[in-house]
Amino acid sequence: xxxxxxxxxNWRDIGDPLxxxxxxxxxxxxxxxxxxxxxxDLVVSAYPGAxxxxxxxxxxxxxxxxxxxxxxxLPAVARxxxxxxxxxxxxxxxxxxxxxxxxxxRGVPVVAxxxxxxxxxxxxxxxxxxxxxxxxxxxxxxxxYRGVDFEVxxxxxRDDLAARGVDPALxxxxxxxxxxxxxxxxxxxxxxxxxxxxxxSRLRRYKSVDVALRxxxxxxxxxxxxxxxxxxxxxxxxxxxxxxxxxxxGRRVEFLGHLPWPEMLGVLHRAHVCLNPSPKEGWGLxxxxxxxxxxxxxxxxxxxLRDSVRxxxxxxxxxxxxxxxxxxxxxxxxxxxALWARQSAAGRAWxxxxxxxRCARESLELxxxxxxxxxxxxxxxxxxxRA
Numbered sequence: 001x002x003x004x005x006x007x008x009x010n011w012r013d014i015g016d017p018l019x020x021x022x023x024x025x026x027x028x029x030x031x032x033x034x035x036x037x038x039x040x041d042l043v044v045s046a047y048p049g050a051x052x053x054x055x056x057x058x059x060x061x062x063x064x065x066x067x068x069x070x071x072x073x074l075p076a077v078a079r080x081x082x083x084x085x086x087x088x089x090x091x092x093x094x095x096x097x098x099x100x101x102x103x104x105x106r107g108v109p110v111v112a113x114x115x116x117x118x119x120x121x122x123x124x125x126x127x128x129x130x131x132x133x134x135x136x137x138x139x140x141x142x143x144x145y146r147g148v149d150f151e152v153x154x155x156x157x158r159d160d161l162a163a164r165g166v167d168p169a170l171x172x173x174x175x176x177x178x179x180x181x182x183x184x185x186x187x188x189x190x191x192x193x194x195x196x197x198x199x200x201s202r203l204r205r206y207k208s209v210d211v212a213l214r215x216x217x218x219x220x221x222x223x224x225x226x227x228x229x230x231x232x233x234x235x236x237x238x239x240x241x242x243x244x245x246x247x248x249x250g251r252r253v254e255f256l257g258h259l260p261w262p263e264m265l266g267v268l269h270r271a272h273v274c275l276n277p278s279p280k281e282g283w284g285l286x287x288x289x290x291x292x293x294x295x296x297x298x299x300x301x302x303x304x305l306r307d308s309v310r311x312x313x314x315x316x317x318x319x320x321x322x323x324x325x326x327x328x329x330x331x332x333x334x335x336x337x338a339l340w341a342r343q344s345a346a347g348r349a350w351x352x353x354x355x356x357x358r359c360a361r362e363s364l365e366l367x368x369x370x371x372x373x374x375x376x377x378x379x380x381x382x383x384x385x386r387a
Contacts, residue, residue: 001368003037005086006030007108009078009101010093011070013044013061015054017258018234020202021285022095022115025153025176025359027059030091032360033367034058041087043077045070071097071137075104082106089371095282097137100144111370113151116282116304117141117160118206124279125206142166149370151363153283156303174363176283177356182261183292188269195219195226195334198271198295200264200286201278203234208300210243211277211323217247218327223334228253229267268293272340273330276305279320284308287315288354291347296340298329314347 012019014027030040034057041060045067046052054061062081065073078090078101090110092101101110117138123131142165150171152158162168197219199212209230216228230240230253237255244253259267268274274290274297281304287297288308297315299305311317316333318325333340
């Protein structure tokens with residue numbers, strides 16, 4: 001595989017405190033691209049305390065401006081870099097709004113990496129004006145990115161793009177990986193003696209963590225000794241605390257915020273059930289990470305989570321927003337020790353099938369083919385045999 005000079009564009013980088021699964025996913029690919037001999041520049045928004053230039057795992061990071069202006073500012077930064085040096089490929093991560101890099105590429109081929117698209121769920125998070133702006137930007141993807149190669153992390157996102165009008169032959173599903181060494185604890189703690197439920201995500205309104213709180217209130221009516229831990233931080237935390245107070249469960253719910261990784265692993269090993277009430281995910285990396293710690297999951301039967309949860313095997317899928325269904329599934333797992341043990345073991349086995357090495361290898365194959373074949377006027381078709 002010839003060495004490529006890659007220019008990547010994303011909203012945030014791996015060091016940003018507000019970064020998440022999309023940033024981890026792209027960084028794991030890019031750092032392995034550097035190890036494989038490729039040169040990588042990454043353009044992202046700035047955050048307090050971060051230098052404007054930094055090299056992390058060989059990836060040269062260029063930070064500019066506030067994330068709220070990223071989709072206007074970062075393409076201009078990318079254009080400047082494209083004028084200054086020759087690139088073989090642009091990798092655009094579309095995980096909030098598109099940067100429309102085909103408009104700015106100066107003839108350099110583009111690969112669009114799409115963890116997931118908001119669709120109408122954005123109206124749960126933003127005010128109507130901002131939400132409509134995001135929704136309309138996503139609607140333009142089939143036109144602006146016509147002929148562009150896409151990398152997605154789940155079949156659900158592939159189907160979403162196809163339903164919007166993107167040629168499915170240009171979309172390749174490459175699942176996320178897992179850092180298995182990072183997920184191991186030398187001496188993992190024992191499960192709690194009493195039921196411990198955990199939910200883990202960014203605390204944003206669209207993540208629907210309030211559904212998990214309402215489910216926990218119902219769980220307490222069946223299992224009054226249960227406790228719940230909420231991991232993560234975000235702008236919805238104050239509202240969620242008020243929800244817990246109104247439900248009368250405030251003393252049984254603890255908001256842990258952002259935990260250092262070893263502490264978070266300790267929570268996952270001590271807990272019994274993980275709840276993921278999100279209406280939509282690109283894949284559900286936290287679900288598989290919970291499975292790797294032997295933790296069964298109860299999740300919304302919605303895009304992304306349908307891909308990462310093997311219903312009835314590594315967890316249970318229930319209707320989105322149905323707190324009673326979440327509670328019923330969790331209580332079933334908590335009361336049926338044999339079912340819990342089967343799903344715990346199956347979850348570990350499922351998680352073991354994913355690796356960042358495989359994810360990066362398949363991604364770099366796609367990048368190389370996209371760069372080479374587009375220079376000859378033909379996109380790399382998803383599923384074609386690659387050199």
